[in-house]
Amino acid sequence: MNPIKNRFIYCLLASLLIVAVSCKKNSTDGDIKDTLELIEEVTPVTGGEETTIVVKRNEAQQAYFSIQFKNIEANDIIDNGIKDSWCIDIRTPLDLDSGTYENVPLYSTYRVDKWRPVNYLFNIADDLKKDDPELTWREFQIAIWSLQTHPKFELEDVKSEDLPEAFKTEDGKPNFDFEKVKTILETVENGYTDFEYGPGIKYAVIAATPPEIQTVITFVER
Template sequence: MKKLTVKFVNYLLVAIVITVSISCKDSVTGDPDLSESLEPVEDVHMVPGAENTTLTVNLNKEDAYFNVQFENIEQNDVIANGIRDAWCIDVWKPIDHNGGTYTDIELYSTDRVEKWLPLNYLLNIQEELINEDTEISWREIQLAIWSLRANPEFNLDEVDLVELPGEFKKSGEPNFSQEKVEEILNIVQEGYEDFDFSTGSKFAVIAAMPSDLQTFITIVEKK
C-alpha cells in the first residue's frame, strides 16, 4: 500500500508540473524564450496580424534610441506598418542598429497590463518632460526605461559606466544626468497610478526578438 501511495504522489507531482508549464506558456506568450527575456511578462497580448513582422533597426539618438521600420503587419487595431521610434529594454544584449533586418518577429501589446503601467505612463509624459527641462534628453528617458523594465534588473547606482553602450558616455565621462534620471523615476512613481489610460493614451508594443538579441519596444496610441 505504501509503494502504491508513493507512486501516486510522484505521478501527481509530474502531472502538476506539466500542467503548470503548459498553462504558463499559453497564458504568457507561447514562447519560452520571450518569457525569459521579459520576465515577468504577465499577460501581455499578442497583436493579431503581427506574428511575422519584419523589422529594420537604425539608431535615432534624437527623439529615441532607435528608428525601426515595421513591415508585413496585417491590418489590426493596435499597430500599423511604418517607421517608429523605439526603445531598448534589454541593455546587455546586442542588436545590429545600423540597418539590421529581422524577420518573423512577433509583436505584443502591454495595454492594460498592470506591471507595465509605470513605463507606459513614462511614454505618455516623455515629450512634456523634455520640453519642460532642457537637461533631459533621450538618454535620460532610455535610462529611466531600463530602470523600470529591464531584465535583468537595472540599477544605475550599481552600473559601471564602462558597461553602458557608447552613446551614454563621452571621453570616459557620463553623457547623461543621473540626477535627472532619478527625477524622472520619482515623477513616474508619484503619477502613474492616477493616470487615465483611456482612448488617446500611449502604451508599449514589444518586439519579441530572439533570446540572444536586444528586446525593444515601440509606442502606439490607444484607439
C-alpha cells in the same frame, strides 16, 4: 558590456491567452524560479505574428533608435512604417546599422499592470520635456531600463564600462545626466499608480526578437 550577458538569453513562452516575453534562460533551480517571475500577461497583436523589423540609428535623436516595421497585416494597434523605438535590457546586443529581423511577433502592453510605469512615462514625456528642454533620449532610455523589474538595472550602481557606447563620451564617461534621470523616476513613482488605460493613451508594443537579440519596444496611441 556586463559579463553576465553570457549567462542569459531571452525566451518567449506562449499559451492560449497568456504570453510571456523577455524571459531569461537559466541553468540552476534558483534561476528557473527567477525566470517564472518574469512572466507578464501581454496580448499578441493579431496580424503582427510575422513582422519584419529593420533597426536603424535615430537621426532625429528622439529615441535610442528607429525601427522600420514591415509585413504587419491590418489591425487596430500598429501599422507598418518607421517608429521611434527603445530597448528594455542594457546587457543584450542589437545591430543599430540596419539590423534586420524576420518573423518577429508583436505584443501589446495595453492594460498590463507591470508595464504601467513605463507606459505612464511616455504619456507624460512631452510635459517632462517642456519642463526641462535639456532632457535627451538618453535620460528616457536609462529611465526605461531603471523601471524594468527584469532584468534589474540599478542606476546608482551602473558602471561606465557596462554602458553601451551611445551612453558614453569619447573618454568613457557617462554622457547622460544622472540627476535628470532621478527626477524622471521620482515623477513616475509619484504618479503611475493613478495612471488609467483608456482612449488616447500611449502604450508599448513589444517586438519579441530572437533570444540573442535585444527585445525592443515602440509606443502607439490607442
